[in-house]
Amino acid sequence: MSERNLFLRGALVLAVAGILSKIMGSVYTIFLQNIIGDRGMGLFQMAYPIYSTLLILSTAGFPVAVSKFVAEHIAMGDYRGAKKVFRAASVLLFFSGIACFLLLWWGADWFAQVVGDPDSVFAIKAIAPALLIVPVMASIRGYFQGWQQMEPTAVSQVAEQFIRVGTIISVSWMLLQWGYGEEWAAAGAAFGAVTGAFVSLAILAGYVWRKRQLFRHDARMPNRVPVEPNKQIVRKLFYYAIPVSLGALVVPLMNNVDVITVGNLLKQSGYSQERATELFGLLSGRAFKLMMLPATIATAIAAALMPAIASALAVRDIRTACDRMELAMRMTVLIALPSSIGLLLLARPIDIMLFKDDSGTATIMAISFATLFSSVQLTTSAILQGMGYVYLPVRNLLVGGGCKFGFNLLLVPVWGIEGAAISTVLSFFVSALLNMWDIYRRSGIVFDLRLLVWRPFVASFLMGIASYVVLREGLPVFLESELSERLAFACFTLTAIGVAGLVYGLALLASGSLTKDDIRSVPRVGPQLAHFLVRVGLIR
Numbered sequence: 001m002s003e004r005n006l007f008l009r010g011a012l013v014l015a016v017a018g019i020l021s022k023i024m025g026s027v028y029t030i031f032l033q034n035i036i037g038d039r040g041m042g043l044f045q046m047a048y049p050i051y052s053t054l055l056i057l058s059t060a061g062f063p064v065a066v067s068k069f070v071a072e073h074i075a076m077g078d079y080r081g082a083k084k085v086f087r088a089a090s091v092l093l094f095f096s097g098i099a100c101f102l103l104l105w106w107g108a109d110w111f112a113q114v115v116g117d118p119d120s121v122f123a124i125k126a127i128a129p130a131l132l133i134v135p136v137m138a139s140i141r142g143y144f145q146g147w148q149q150m151e152p153t154a155v156s157q158v159a160e161q162f163i164r165v166g167t168i169i170s171v172s173w174m175l176l177q178w179g180y181g182e183e184w185a186a187a188g189a190a191f192g193a194v195t196g197a198f199v200s201l202a203i204l205a206g207y208v209w210r211k212r213q214l215f216r217h218d219a220r221m222p223n224r225v226p227v228e229p230n231k232q233i234v235r236k237l238f239y240y241a242i243p244v245s246l247g248a249l250v251v252p253l254m255n256n257v258d259v260i261t262v263g264n265l266l267k268q269s270g271y272s273q274e275r276a277t278e279l280f281g282l283l284s285g286r287a288f289k290l291m292m293l294p295a296t297i298a299t300a301i302a303a304a305l306m307p308a309i310a311s312a313l314a315v316r317d318i319r320t321a322c323d324r325m326e327l328a329m330r331m332t333v334l335i336a337l338p339s340s341i342g343l344l345l346l347a348r349p350i351d352i353m354l355f356k357d358d359s360g361t362a363t364i365m366a367i368s369f370a371t372l373f374s375s376v377q378l379t380t381s382a383i384l385q386g387m388g389y390v391y392l393p394v395r396n397l398l399v400g401g402g403c404k405f406g407f408n409l410l411l412v413p414v415w416g417i418e419g420a421a422i423s424t425v426l427s428f429f430v431s432a433l434l435n436m437w438d439i440y441r442r443s444g445i446v447f448d449l450r451l452l453v454w455r456p457f458v459a460s461f462l463m464g465i466a467s468y469v470v471l472r473e474g475l476p477v478f479l480e481s482e483l484s485e486r487l488a489f490a491c492f493t494l495t496a497i498g499v500a501g502l503v504y505g506l507a508l509l510a511s512g513s514l515t516k517d518d519i520r521s522v523p524r525v526g527p528q529l530a531h532f533l534v535r536v537g538l539i540r
Contacts, residue, residue, distance in 0.1 A: 010150035011331065014300030017154035021161040022296050028165040035173050036185045043186035047123035050111050051130065051193065054100040059135050061244025062089050063142035064306060065237050068386065070146025071307030072314035081233075083215065086143040088233045090136060097135035104128040122187035126194070133197040140204045146307050147214055152207040153303075156200040164196030243390040257404050258283065262420045265412040279417040286351065286360035287367040287421055291374070294339035298332050298375035302382030309386030322445055325383050329376075330452055334513065336375035338460045338504050343368040345467045346496055349475065352489040366421035373428035380435035384442075392438045400431030451513070459507035466503040470496045509538045 032041060066089045073082035104111070105128045112121040141153040171188035208215065262283065266276035305328045312321035343350070347364040351357070377400075381393035404427035411419030439445055478492040479485070508514045516539050519530040533539045 010145075010148055010304040011301045011328075013150045013154045014303050015297040017157045018296040018300050019293070020158050022293055024161045024165050028168055031169055032172060032189060035169070035176065036182055036189065040172070040182035040186045040189075043117060043120045043123050043183055044189050046112075046117060046120040047127050047186070047190045050104065050124060051127045051190075054104055054131060055134060056245055059093060059096075059138045059245070061241035061246075062093055062135075062237060063138040063145070064244045064303075064385070065089070065240040066139055066142030067145035067303075067307045068240060068310040069233075069236060070143055071148070071311040074147065075311035075314040082143075082146065084230070085146075085233055085237070086139060086215075088230055089142065089237055090139040092234065092237070093135035093139050097131050097133075100135075101128050101131040104131060119183040120186070122183050123190040126187040127190040130193040130197045133194070133201050137197060137201045137204060140201075140208065144207070144211075144214075145303060148304070148307055148311075149211070149214075150304060152204055152211075156203045156207075159203050160196040160200035162196075163199040164192040167192035167195045240385075240390055243394050244385065246394045257401060257408065258420055258424075261405065261408045262412060262417070265408065266416065269413050269416065271416075282360040282363050283367075283417050283420055286355055287363040288424070290343060290350065290354075290364055291367045291370045291424075294336055294371050295374045295378060297335050298378040301328050301332055302378050305379065305382045306386045309383065313387065321386075322443075325439075325445060326447055326452070328379050328383070329447055330456075330513075332375050332379040333372075333452055333456050334508065336372045337456050338463050338500070340369045340372040341460050341464045342467060342497065342500055343371060345464060345471060346493060349471075349489045349493040349496070352486060353493045356486060363417050363421050366418040367424055370421075370425040370428050373425060373432045377428055377432040377435060380432060380439060383439055384435060387439075387442065389438065389442055392442075393435060396431045396434035396438070399434060400427040403427045403430045455508075455511045455513040459504055459511055459513060462507045463500045463504035467496060467500045470499050506538075509533065515539065 032044070036044070066085060069085045070082045073079070073085060105125060108121045108124040108128070109118075111124050112118050137156070141156070144150070144152045168189040171191060172185040175185045175188045176182075258280070262280050263276045266279060267273060271279065305324065308324045309321050312318075312324065344365050347368065348358050348361045351359070351361045351364055377397075381397075384390075384392050404423055407423030407426050408420055411423050413419070415422065474495065475492050478488040478495075481488060483491065505514075516530050516534065519533065519539070520527050530539070
């Protein structure tokens, strides 16, 4: 398989895994809410943000750093150096995981007091052992990604989420059936992070055994370059990992801007406390979740792109690095642009299908194009980090966070919760634009606007027309059927998405936006599909 196809295949595999994990992670909350109630759900949600923060601190961007440096060493034929990077990162992550576990376990009572409910201590302690497993697991994933082998990460990620969700639902239900209280049921749900991580680590261990030749190169092959000392490797890992970790913390920080400002600004505009909280729920619980779902694909592209760029630059293959950058940007826009337009046009039926009513429709429409700009921001951040400019994306995200704060102050008093949604769009636009400017300034790369913008825009425009026609002509037919209103909206929405996807795909093929190589890169079915499309004359 060519390097180009290997990159595309890896991105697609990670994208599918990410979407499946997101879907499972969204669906289980509905069942859990019905099982343990609002208070139990509150106790469960009190433990997770603490765990997530410590997890970011314990891993500190090391998986991304490992994938980058392993890819660089492999490109130069330094297999022993690649393995030394993996070993050094594994040791560091193991001890950082132990430190964060001890902090969370022995500090559980203090954390419970801080979050405001002493009963949350059970959930906090139940989730703490995951910090012993996940950091080491992250280093293994990073090593495989450095070899541009994304299957171990994808399979272990889906299995982890599947076991986690299964544990959350089954253990919380059993504990309540056995007579334990909500606090123990919440702890049982939190323990899902531990079982999921354990199964994921076991799967990764199986991949390590199956692909053990990747861990034995240093014993069989001579090095072409001198081996770096351990201190230098550790210094490089920290230099690269810390800004990546800071970047991961900036996004929750941007979300916290809404937490701090939106409710207060709505109350100052005359809304009651109850109504302000309800409107904030529409923004965070409906609009933001829908907006971020397509961005999962951009996250996958970024994870596959980082080692791909780093390996090319390590051997000074500038042309290959630029080709991969442009390909990643093209794939990002091809997915994110129609997703934004589809979310804008089908906001109401999607809202009713997923959330029973159309209360969040206006907010979903207002935030829809944040899908495009957040996806571009993710991919351009990966490009800059792959080029070695690790602090620039963090700076640009911080600027975007500052813009988010300012736009909230300006727009929320005028347009209410829709103003907060629009400020999200603008803040991601600013961050993405700054990233694009830095890529041009540092590398001189000028992306082909015909491939990157105009062709996807034309295809998306045709898709939008098809969606509008189906919405106007097809929705009344479904509503007049004997189906219940919500089921009718669900059937219509899935039909409309199918029609829009078909029109968009045909438009991409007709415009040349998708090539035979692109289609052949699709796992499993790609070669057969490409052969069929060539035979019917849709591609050359």
